[in-house]
Amino acid sequence: MDNAKNRLHELIKDLGHYEKCVSFKDKVQDQQTFISRATLQVNDGRIIEGEGTGETKKEAQIQACAAVLEVIDQQHRDLYVDWMQVKVAAQLGDSLIKLCAYLSDEMPSAEDKSLWLQEMESDSHMVSIFDKMHRASHPLVNIFGQNLGAKKKATWIEALIWQRFGQEIIAPGSGNAFHQIGDFLGGEMTEIGKEKRRKSVKTSYMDTFKASLSRIFSIRKP
Numbered sequence: 543m544d545n546a547k548n549r550l551h552e553l554i555k556d557l558g559h560y561e562k563c564v565s566f567k568d569k570v571q572d573q574q575t576f577i578s579r580a581t582l583q584v585n586d587g588r589i590i591e592g593e594g595t596g597e598t599k600k601e602a603q604i605q606a607c608a609a610v611l612e613v614i615d616q617q618h619r620d621l622y623v624d625w626m627q628v629k630v631a632a633q634l635g636d637s638l639i640k641l642c643a644y645l646s647d648e649m650p651s652a653e654d655k656s657l658w659l660q661e662m663e664s665d666s667h668m669v670s671i672f673d674k675m676h677r678a679s680h681p682l683v684n685i686f687g688q689n690l691g692a693k694k695k696a697t698w699i700e701a702l703i704w705q706r707f708g709q710e711i712i713a714p715g716s717g718n719a720f721h722q723i724g725d726f727l728g729g730e731m732t733e734i735g736k737e738k739r740r741k742s743v744k745t746s747y748m749d750t751f752k753a754s755l756s757r758i759f760s761i762r763k764p
Contacts, residue, residue, distance in 0.1 A: 546608035550582070553614075556623060558690025559585065566606065568599050580606035584621065586684040590614060621685060625694070628701045635703035638711060639663055642723045662727045668696035671728065703727075 551561055567579045576599045582590040590613050594605025614621055639662060643655040661667060672695040675683045682702060686695075707723050 545604050546611055547604045550580075550607040550611055553611075553621065554582070554687070555689075556625070557585075557621065557686050558694070559687030560689055563687065564607075564610075566603050568602065571595070576602035578602035578606040580610050582610050584618075584685060585687045586679070586681075588618065590618060623685075625697070628697055631704045632697045632700035634708060635700035635705075636663065638703055638707055638723055639700070639727065641711075642727075646724075665692060665696040667727070668699040672696070672699050 550564060554561070554563055563583050563585075565581050565583075567581075569577050571577050574597060575595055576597070577593065577595050578599065579591060579593045580603065584590070590610050592606050592609025592611075592613060594602050594607070594609055596602035596605055640659065643649060643659050643662075646655070649655050649658060669692050672683060676686065683698065686698075703723060703726065706726070710722075
């Protein structure tokens with residue numbers, strides 16, 4: 543059934559929150575009127591409340607949820623995540639990652655570029671970046687709850703790459719942007735070429751990049 547309570551639950555599910563982040567306080571005003579106060583607690587600390595009345599507790603809760611949705615419409619529209627648009631931005635972000643490798647003269651061979659992309663483009667690596675940002679309550683990800691799926695996490699990070707670097711890439715004088723993308727992903731591209739040329743002890747490319755992962759927290763909103 544399509545009602546405000548179900549719509550609110552769908553919204554918080556879309557953000558990776560559990561249903562328990564919406565709570566209700568119900569009381570009977572008289573024998574025929576119920577009053578319900580709905581409270582939504584977002585992962586970033588926001589608390590959004592709404593009140594409703596009805597002839598039954600269920601009706602009162604639905605009206606309370608409608609009041610919460612009205613507050614979201616007016617004051618917290620960032621909680622409506624259009625995942626179709628995020629996917630479009632993620633595709634653009636993925637193209638920047640590819641260009642980051644293909645246009646680099648610091649990875650001397652096609653094999654180097656391929657190995658770098660295998661590591662950096664993987665969903666698991668994108669998820670690890672998301673999770674690290676989430677643990678640090680980074681403002682670019684902290685609207686999401688603990689139950690967000692891995693695919694959405696990976697998609698969000700790729701979209702952030704486009705949001706953060708897209709305009710810089712297409713703008714004049716953007717020569718350093720690809721290097722910044724590499725830093726964002728946690729990859730020192732120069733190290734790949736050095737390791738390849740030295741033919742030293744075999745280590746995974748991911749190990750080479752871990753040292754610079756902390757730089758992600760210096761990323762600012764565009």
